[in-house]
Amino acid sequence: MTTQAKPEEVSAGSGGTPFLSVRDLSVRFSTEDGVVRAVDNLSFDVAPGSTLGIVGESGSGKSVTNLAVLGLHNPDRTEITGSIKLDGQELVGASNRELEKLRGRKMSMIFQDPLTALSPFHTIGRQIGETYRKHTGASKKEARDRAIEMLTRVGIPQPTSRVDDYPHQFSGGMRQRAMIAMSLVCDPKLVIADEPTTALDVTVQAQILDLLKDLQQEMGTAIILITHDLGVVARTAQDIMVMYAGRAVERGTVREVLKAPQHPYTWGLLSSMPSLTGDVNVPLKPVRGTPPSLINLPSGCPFHPRCDFREEVIGGGCTSERPPLSPATGHAAACHLKQVQRQDIFIDQIKPRLG
Amino acid sequence: MLRFLVRRTLGALVILLIVSMITYALFFAIPADPARLYCGKTCTPENLALIRHDMGFDHAWPVQYWNWLSTIFTGGTFNNVHCAAPCFGYSFAKQELVGGILLNRFPTTLSLTIGSAVIFLIVGIGTGMLAAHKQGKATDKIASSVSLLASSMQIYVAGPLALWALCYSTDLLDLPTYVPFTDNPIGWAGGLLVPWIVLSLIWTANYTRMTRSSMVEQLSEDYVRTARAKGMSGTSVFMRYAWRGAMGTIVTVFGIDLGVLLGGAIITETTFSLQGLGELAIHSFRDSDLSLLVGITVVAATLIVFFNIIVDAAYALIDPRIRLA
Ligand SMILES: Nc1ncnc2c1ncn2[C@@H]1O[C@H](COP(=O)(O)OP(=O)(O)OP(=O)(O)O)[C@@H](O)[C@H]1O
Ligand code: SF4
Ligand SMILES: [Mg+2]
Numbered sequence: 001m002t003t004q005a006k007p008e009e010v011s012a013g014s015g016g017t018p019f020l021s022v023r024d025l026s027v028r029f030s031t032e033d034g035v036v037r038a039v040d041n042l043s044f045d046v047a048p049g050s051t052l053g054i055v056g057e058s059g060s061g062k063s064v065t066n067l068a069v070l071g072l073h074n075p076d077r078t079e080i081t082g083s084i085k086l087d088g089q090e091l092v093g094a095s096n097r098e099l100e101k102l103r104g105r106k107m108s109m110i111f112q113d114p115l116t117a118l119s120p121f122h123t124i125g126r127q128i129g130e131t132y133r134k135h136t137g138a139s140k141k142e143a144r145d146r147a148i149e150m151l152t153r154v155g156i157p158q159p160t161s162r163v164d165d166y167p168h169q170f171s172g173g174m175r176q177r178a179m180i181a182m183s184l185v186c187d188p189k190l191v192i193a194d195e196p197t198t199a200l201d202v203t204v205q206a207q208i209l210d211l212l213k214d215l216q217q218e219m220g221t222a223i224i225l226i227t228h229d230l231g232v233v234a235r236t237a238q239d240i241m242v243m244y245a246g247r248a249v250e251r252g253t254v255r256e257v258l259k260a261p262q263h264p265y266t267w268g269l270l271s272s273m274p275s276l277t278g279d280v281n282v283p284l285k286p287v288r289g290t291p292p293s294l295i296n297l298p299s300g301c302p303f304h305p306r307c308d309f310r311e312e313v314i315g316g317g318c319t320s321e322r323p324p325l326s327p328a329t330g331h332a333a334a335c336h337l338k339q340v341q342r343q344d345i346f347i348d349q350i351k352p353r354l355g
Numbered sequence: 356m357l358r359f360l361v362r363r364t365l366g367a368l369v370i371l372l373i374v375s376m377i378t379y380a381l382f383f384a385i386p387a388d389p390a391r392l393y394c395g396k397t398c399t400p401e402n403l404a405l406i407r408h409d410m411g412f413d414h415a416w417p418v419q420y421w422n423w424l425s426t427i428f429t430g431g432t433f434n435n436v437h438c439a440a441p442c443f444g445y446s447f448a449k450q451e452l453v454g455g456i457l458l459n460r461f462p463t464t465l466s467l468t469i470g471s472a473v474i475f476l477i478v479g480i481g482t483g484m485l486a487a488h489k490q491g492k493a494t495d496k497i498a499s500s501v502s503l504l505a506s507s508m509q510i511y512v513a514g515p516l517a518l519w520a521l522c523y524s525t526d527l528l529d530l531p532t533y534v535p536f537t538d539n540p541i542g543w544a545g546g547l548l549v550p551w552i553v554l555s556l557i558w559t560a561n562y563t564r565m566t567r568s569s570m571v572e573q574l575s576e577d578y579v580r581t582a583r584a585k586g587m588s589g590t591s592v593f594m595r596y597a598w599r600g601a602m603g604t605i606v607t608v609f610g611i612d613l614g615v616l617l618g619g620a621i622i623t624e625t626t627f628s629l630q631g632l633g634e635l636a637i638h639s640f641r642d643s644d645l646s647l648l649v650g651i652t653v654v655a656a657t658l659i660v661f662f663n664i665i666v667d668a669a670y671a672l673i674d675p676r677i678r679l680a
Contacts, residue, residue, distance in 0.1 A: 117580075
């Protein structure tokens with residue numbers, strides 16, 4: 001975990017060649033109301049075996065970004081530009097056949113709600129085994145054995161009989177374990193977990209996160225963990241990217257971003273969640289205002305209508321000029337405030353509120 | 356499964372009892388005297404009373420209903436014709452046993468239904484799948500507008516039109532007739548081709564729209580996205596996942612439609628002068644032929660109830676979340 005990243009590396013990165021490298025990614029949907037700019041000029045890296053946490057409020061483009069990595073957007077209504085390189089292979093513009101071969105094998109996804117994300121019509125074993133057969137050409141019998149092995153690894157009791165159950169016969173936590181088993185069945189080197197614990201109750205959440213962490217250590221998988229919950233990121237990730245209106249507004253290592261956040265939106269997020277240190281007496285304060293329209297983005301800094309600090313920017317510019325994510329490497333934020341100002345504001349005004 | 360079948364069969368019997376009873380009650384609510392129809396021109400009051408007695412109309416309707424019901428199990432004799440159990444009574448208008456008439460007519464309706472069902476299922480589901488696959492593209496739009504057009508057509512317009520275009524003016528196809536399948540399979544199909552075409556033209560549209568909309572709905576489901584996320588090919592996602600999900604709706608609607616169609620397509624049979632159950636129903640109503648009317652009603656109701664049970668059982672086979680009890 002180095003903050004002094006190599007010059008050509010854009011992320012706060014954990015060093016080494018990234019397994020996934022996203023550059024200037026833009027995703028636009030044409031809808032009846034206009035063009036939705038769901039992701040705009042986004043760049044980030046994920047190093048092999050490391051975890052990147054992506055946080056941001058609802059609609060900030062977290063899922064859209066990752067569905068773009070897997071190539072799951074409808075090409076008829078989506079325009080994707082920029083570059084997504086997985087282990088050196090360019091995915092933007094890749095054919096469906098190529099993507100099919102990568103999905104489930106080199107990269108896979110864990111979805112939020114395992115009840116709707118698993119097919120109600122097929123047994124758990126078949127759904128796991130099918131992925132394995134598709135990518136390895138294994139026989140039905142081998143696939144079933146593999147499914148049982150995976151269910152064992154994710155901690156499903158009596159895997160030899162549960163393998164023939166349907167998802168509705170599993171509890172919520174077990175379903176998510178099965179989902180994890182399915183996504184890991186071909187030893188992918190990148191797993192994207194889109195709010196994998198949101199649909200589960202709190203005790204189960206912790207178990208699932210621990211399981212993911214253990215499996216990651218065993219298999220050396222890189223993980224992108226999408227969540228609303230900074231606490232989850234703090235527990236599991238090395239790097240954080242904070243997204244707002246389809247852009248990265250702050251990025252850095254977990255330590256940097258949580259201990260010394262630089263962007264007013266990140267401050268808002270931190271104040272809006274229960275204290276990481278557990279002081280429950282500090283009242284929660286949600287980020288004021290509502291998320292912007294992605295069809296008609298506010299000019300300049302997209303966060304300006306909700307920002308309490310734009311008066312402090314010397315010479316203005318918040319409403320007219322879009323702040324770039326800078327510096328180019330290491331801990332960075334997209335805000336016109338000077339580095340020292342951010343530090344002072346955080347220490348004087350924000351930190352005391354966080355408890 | 357067994358419990359389900361027993362429970363549903365008992366329920367079905369209750370429904371059939373109620374349906375037949377209501378038919379009886381309704382019949383007697385209409386101020387028509389069937390006995391008068393058979394009394395002829397020189398009808399004396401004595402004669403009328405005699406006929407009424409022969410036909411069993413001299414009792415209150417609950418008594419008549421009870422007689423009808425018990426005759427099913429005990430059998431009886433009408434006009435010197437013996438009717439063995441299960442006996443569904445005697446048609447005084449046709450001078451025949453009701454059971455025999457129904458057995459005679461049913462194959463026509465059955466053939467009409469089977470033939471058109473095969474066509475509208477294959478064409479309807481096929482077109483619907485294609486439209487869902489090419490969602491939003493030209494193929495989809497054409498399929499959707501054609502089926503909208505077809506579904507707005509009525510059999511009493513399309514029927515004569517088709518007869519004129521295919522039979523009278525061009526001699527392209529034979530005029531509709533019913534030849535038993537066992538006598539001559541080719542004649543059977545040839546004789547029913549025109550009604551099949553017309554009937555399926557109208558029904559296909561329903562199935563196209565239904566298949567398309569359930570497929571589109573299923574394709575946007577989370578589990579379909581998961582299947583794609585794990586590398587399943589387009590075909591396998593379409594057939595093994597989305598189609599599997601869409602099947603439930605289609606089977607349900609088809610089961611209900613089948614029951615209705617088999618009960619007699621009244622307008623179709625009249626339009627094409629085919630002597631099936633539907634055409635029979637009209638005649639029995641016109642002739643105030645109570646026992647025949649009740650017979651047809653019970654057959655139609657039985658078919659509908661039966662296919663409802665089949666649908667529920669099929670649904671449970673398709674969707675493992677449904678448990679039969
Ligand atoms: N297929 C689509 N067509 C049009 N707009 C879309 C489409 N998919 C997503 N969007 C829009 O893109 C924006 C970003 O959505 P996204 O799902 O990435 O948000 P998110 O950050 O994952 O939010 P959440 O935390 O609620 O999951 C939203 O405003 C959404 O309405
Ligand atoms: S650029 Fe201005 S409006 Fe945007 S976050 Fe910074 S201070 Fe607030
Ligand atoms: Mg999301």
